[in-house]
Amino acid sequence: xxxxxxxxxxxxxxxxxxxxxxxxxxxxxxxxxxxxxxxxxxxxxxxxxxxxxxxxxxxxxxxxxxxxxxxxxxxxxxxxxxxxxxxxxxxxxxxxxxxxxxxxxxxxxxxxxxxxxxxxxxxxxxxxxxxxxxxxxxxxxxxxxxxxxxxxxxxxxxxxxxxxxxxxxxxxxxxxxxxxxxxxxxxxxxxxxxxxxxxxxxxxxxxxxxxxxxxxxxxxxxxxxxxxxxxxxxxxxxxxxxxxxxxxxxx
Amino acid sequence: xxxxxxxxxxxxxxxxxxxxxxxxxxxxxxxxxxxxxxxxxxxxxxxxxxxxxxxxxxxxxxxxxxxxxxxxxxxxxxxxxxxxxxxxxxxxxxxxxxxxxxxxxxxxxxxxxxxxxxxxxxxxxxxxxxxxxxxxxxxxxxxxxxxxxxxxxxx
Numbered sequence: 359x360x361x362x363x364x365x366x367x368x369x370x371x372x373x374x375x376x377x378x379x380x381x382x383x384x385x386x387x388x389x390x391x392x393x394x395x396x397x398x399x400x401x402x403x404x405x406x407x408x409x410x411x412x413x414x415x416x417x418x419x420x421x422x423x424x425x426x427x428x429x430x431x432x433x434x435x436x437x438x439x440x441x442x443x444x445x446x447x448x449x450x451x452x453x454x455x456x457x458x459x460x461x462x463x464x465x466x467x468x469x470x471x472x473x474x475x476x477x478x479x480x481x482x483x484x485x486x487x488x489x490x491x492x493x494x495x496x497x498x499x500x501x502x503x504x505x506x507x508x509x510x511x512x513x514x515x516x517x518x519x520x521x522x523x524x525x526x527x528x529x530x531x532x533x534x535x536x537x538x539x540x541x542x543x544x545x546x547x548x549x550x551x552x553x554x555x556x557x558x559x560x561x562x563x564x565x566x567x568x569x570x571x572x573x574x575x576x577x578x579x580x581x582x583x584x585x586x587x588x589x590x591x592x593x594x595x596x597x598x599x600x601x602x603x604x605x606x607x608x609x
Numbered sequence: 610x611x612x613x614x615x616x617x618x619x620x621x622x623x624x625x626x627x628x629x630x631x632x633x634x635x636x637x638x639x640x641x642x643x644x645x646x647x648x649x650x651x652x653x654x655x656x657x658x659x660x661x662x663x664x665x666x667x668x669x670x671x672x673x674x675x676x677x678x679x680x681x682x683x684x685x686x687x688x689x690x691x692x693x694x695x696x697x698x699x700x701x702x703x704x705x706x707x708x709x710x711x712x713x714x715x716x717x718x719x720x721x722x723x724x725x726x727x728x729x730x731x732x733x734x735x736x737x738x739x740x741x742x743x744x745x746x747x748x749x750x751x752x753x754x755x756x757x758x759x760x761x762x763x764x
Binding site for chain 2: 392393395396399400401402403404405406407409410477480481482484485486488489492495496
């Protein structure tokens with residue numbers, strides 16, 4: 359049980375860590391100042407949530423690893439994030455499409471976790487849900503604004519959706535870890551979140567004048583750690599460079 | 610050196626003099642993030658809840674609480690983090706809200722937006738961005754005096 363819970367908490371924490379780092383890459387170079395600030399703030403929320411999830415993961419594991427140790431001293435094969443969040447930023451449109459696709463799932467997931475039988479999990483979810491509500495609201499507005507915008511912005515948003523949609527399925531496919539969490543009433547069944555997500559997606563995409571790809575093919579292997587895309591390793595060389603160059607450095 | 614344990618009321622009054630590091634016009638107690646103060650034997654336990662989970666001010670706030678209480682002679686002190694119930698802007702005191710407005714930050718409202726421009730009081734205001742200079746604020750603009758201003762988000 360504690361092993362499955364550790365895995366599960368790493369999934370939650372690695373999602374927020376990897377996406378938080380990804381969007382922090384926009385800091386100082388986003389298209390306009392307000393978007394730069396918004397992305398940096400979202401990154402901050404996600405990194406804050408990471409500290410809570412990975413902090414709890416370390417406690418559950420009980421091997422003396424804290425959130426920093428888990429974040430900076432693991433390599434690709436030990437990461438348990440969804441493939442979606444490790445995808446490169448691309449242009450601003452693709453970054454916001456990735457954010458929207460993730461936030462929609464993230465909010466539903468956190469709402470489910472608020473009713474967790476594990477009090478600490480429920481408390482982190484209760485805290486995070488307030489922040490993620492803002493993330494989804496903003497990502498939705500941006501996807502609609504750019505999708506139903508100029509010819510150029512529409513074209514880019516459709517391309518972003520076509521590219522990222524194959525990474526959506528992984529969020530809703532359960533494996534042994536999920537099943538153990540569901541049977542212990544710790545977490546919602548991933549598949550149970552899909553109908554609500556699809557309805558939300560269809561409504562937003564219709565308003566954004568974007569077409570959801572017909573093919574439901576899903577890349578997977580991120581949350582199990584079996585097969586990450588090549589991009590995660592490159593990201594970690596940046597994110598972890600200091601701890602790799604100067605192990606256990608503090609200041 | 611404190612020879613006698615100060616009353617909880619006294620401790621609260623000390624804490625009400627500690628300013629928020631990001632918005633120094635309001636105090637930590639105005640912000641509503643200090644949830645409890647208790648004596649556990651001879652150790653003072655202060656329970657603090659974070660505003661936003663990634664707010665960089667959180668560690669500074671803990672440091673400021675510790676510094677303030679040590680300066681008053683408290684030697685045995687623990688800070689406890691409490692996540693649930695999650696912090697809400699409903700816990701901002703009325704004094705805190707009034708001080709924010711006076712400072713030029715529109716206070717949070719359940720309606721989801723500022724009541725009026727904190728400078729000229731015009732109700733003709735528009736949202737620029739849901740995110741602002743700190744995690745707890747959004748950027749708005751007054752369409753009458755044309756000044757941009759911060760709005761303390763309602764969560």
